[in-house]
Amino acid sequence: MLVAQVVKTPSGTQLRPIDTLRESVRLAAGLTENKLLGNDAYQRGINAIARFGERIRGFDPSRVRAVATNTVRVAKNSAQFVKDAEATLGFPIEVIAGVEEARLIYIGAAHEVPAVQGNRLVVDIGGGSTELIIGKGYEPQLMESLYIGCVSHSLRFFPRGEIDAHSFKEAELAARREIQVIAAAYLKSGWKQVIGSSGTARALADLMAENHFNGQSDSLTMGRINGASGLITRDGLRAMKKHLLKYDNVSQVELHGLRDDRRVVWPGGLAIMIAVFDELGIESMEVTDAALRIGVLYDLLGRSQHEDMRYVTVEQFMQRYAVERDQAQRVGKLAVEFLTQLPPSDSESRADNIALLQWAANLHEIGLSISHNGYHKHSAYIAGNADMPGFSKNDQARLAALLIGHAGKLGKLANNNNFFDWRMLFCLRLAQVLCRGRSDLNLAKVKVSERDGSFIVSLSKEWAHEHPLTEFSLQKEAAEWERIGRSYKLTLK
Incomplete structure (x- = not known):
């Protein structure tokens, strides 16, 4: 759950997150073979919603929007679950279609990442579905929701956390078959930027950064802040897969930053992400935390922004x-x-x-x-x-x-x-x-140039004489650049 404040500025309106509540409920893991939401998962969901409900008690209903996604879409007893959940939350809950989920994910990601000239591709691997969206600016154009997710894939191909090369290959191929259906249209549309949104992408990017799977050192150019590079690469995915296949069970895997709540679903998410990269020819992907929740709030706000x-x-x-x-x-x-x-x-x-x-x-x-x-x-x-x-x-x-x-x-x-x-x-x-x-x-008329790696600053000798403090400061500035081995010349004419 995300609580945000509407901030109006001369440049436009944005949402500033002020509170986040997150619980790992994994409803998808509670689906039975008959597509019923099992009792344990059912109750976990209701209990989490009760705690969320306390936080927004007293909110104007027009300022709250709650949505349910893939697991509730496919569960045969979803109607009863939604009824109980609404009574617990105190607000209506919308069960949204896969394409609508994709649209909202794109809106959320588009509002949180840098603007780009041309199309962008957004990939969101959730627990029970994967959304792929191509859009331009704040407008999604191609939207698909595939029934493959990190939880359902892990349960299907890695039961009890067991890992082997054959099962992983089967998981990759199953995901690739789903993606192949849409690949031609997406490749024809093309994109300038690839964004991975939400939990699975963020978890993979964090693991790559903390375990150096990308094969690149931490640097400002990589944007590495607080241990997260925000980047997934094809080489990094291959290195992560190679590391995973050293073990027989996911419980044995040793990786810096691998959280217990992610451990059991990590193999399925990794297999799907590799399939996405392979089918769509992706080499690298930037990552953002923003996705469905922020998209839902911007949609609730009732308008899209058209500024950077x-x-x-x-x-x-x-x-x-x-x-x-x-x-x-x-x-x-x-x-x-x-x-x-x-x-x-x-x-x-x-x-x-x-x-x-x-x-x-x-x-x-x-x-x-x-x-x-x-x-x-x-x-x-x-x-x-x-x-x-x-x-x-x-x-x-x-x-x-x-x-x-x-x-x-x-x-x-x-x-x-x-x-x-x-x-x-x-x-x-x-x-x-x-x-x-x-x-x-009395601002100085200054000319600057660069020659053979030297910075050259030129200004009037008369002006410098009338502004001794500024001249002194410029001399100190030149000395500071020289101190680090970069030539800096001050010329008075």
């Missing part, structure tokens, strides 16, 4: 941390002006970098709400660890690096071989020095 969610999030952060907007805009405008004076590199996405640089400028002082001393460290911590809808883990890691580096010593980044936004950091630091007076009056 990251702009809304930055705007909301500026409000929350009482950012001085004139200063943020002043620094941002100047930093972008400097970046545009530098020719783009061959691999650079200039539009994306301008956006990131502006966001960094808008948020560079959010740490002042905690303390003036070392405020840049607080700003970076917030940006790296807060829930920031629309931002990927990699976006947040790059943003946090710019914020930690925009002031103070550069040594903290110089030792990180994976930091690559040096030109943007140069522009942000220079703008911050020049805007120290927090006024638009």
Whole structure:
């Protein structure tokens, strides 16, 4: 269950999660051969719903939406279960169709991941079904719900947790047969971005990060934060499968971060994810926690947003941390002006970098709400660890690096071989020095360039003479860059 607050900003409206309740009930594991929800699973579900009901007691019914998915769709005694569950919860419960579930999953994921030009594919492996959706912006276009899930697949192919190569191959083939039915249409549509949403994808990404199955070290570029890389790769899936098949039973498997509540359903989810990658030719997949629940809330809100969610999030952060907007805009405008004076590199996405640089400028002082001393460290911590809808883990890691580096010593980044936004950091630091007076009056006319790896800052000798503090600060800035072995020349003309 997710409880969220509606936040309105000049850039749009977003939902800010303020409370989450999660219980591993696994209704799908309680389905009998006759498709009846067994007594134990039935009661587990009712008990969990009773606890959830306490949290939202007194809510306006128009502000609550409860949905039931695959297991309740297929259970023959679902009508009685829903009746009892509604009485316990105190609110109506909708049993939604597979395609509707897919639509809501896409809406949820689309509101929480970075915008992309073109189509995106969203894959959500649940307990009893797998949803695959292709959409553009906030609008889903192709939606399918397949009757394969991590719980049902694990029960079918790995009963009592027993594992062997033959059973795993059978699990993969069964999943591939389901996906083959839709593969042609999906491949024809194509996509620019692949997103794995919700529990199974997140669990696999976490295990890959903590056990280095991706074969890549932790880095800012991987967006690794708090042990989760947010990335699933084909090589990582193969390495995970190889590790799994060393054991005879899932209870024996040794892996960092493998939770007990995930252990028994992990093999089925892994087999399905491998099948998805193989049938659709996927090489890597980004992961988000957002899926059905946040999609249900946005649908309840009654409208879709058509702006990049990251702009809304930055705007909301500026409000929350009482950012001085004139200063943020002043620094941002100047930093972008400097970046545009530098020719783009061959691999650079200039539009994306301008956006990131502006966001960094808008948020560079959010740490002042905690303390003036070392405020840049607080700003970076917030940006790296807060829930920031629309931002990927990699976006947040790059943003946090710019914020930690925009002031103070550069040594903290110089030792990180994976930091690559040096030109943007140069522009942000220079703008911050020049805007120290927090006024638009008498701003220097500065030209910047880059030659043979050296940053060159040129300004009027007369202006520098009239502003000795700024000249002194620029000399210190040049010395700081030189200290980490990067040439920085200040030219007065």
